[in-house]
Amino acid sequence: MSNTITAAEIKRRGMAAIEEGLRRGPVRILKRNRAAAVVLTEEEYLRLTGEQPQARPGVTALQWLLSQPATGTRDKADIDAALADERNW
Template sequence: MNNVLTVAEIKRRGMAAIEDALRHGPVHIVKRNKPAAVVLSEAEYQRITACQPPIQPGMSALQWLLAQPATGMRDKADIDAALAEERAW
């Protein structure tokens, strides 16, 4: 955590403190010497959330998992072979 602001600093300087800190990347907010939040620039937030499907009200955890894009390159046979090898020790 290199880019840190305390709640006291935010109260004192307001949005200017956050804007100054955002020039150096995500801002970690500390409250009572404990991490409380992370502030991202709008561009960084959009980059992170761009490839995720939207969460719909009433969506179950299973529905959310199934809606996630596939990231792996292994097929079922590769996974089964790796699991069999791990279990054979």
């Protein structure tokens, strides 16, 4: 699979990087030059799992993500500190 993006690119560009890659098929995400994850479209995931799609046509990944309720308990300072630690490897 040659459709790859790095974790650094996702941090820089956000969901736009993933959505752009998904136009060409499944996206392999590299973290520190190692394969870390693969992102599929919802349709491809449902095809692989045999589940029936839910009727929500025209919703982009970003729109879906923004519509999800917040579940995190960390504040901005905690997130910034974790990102700084991760960048200093």
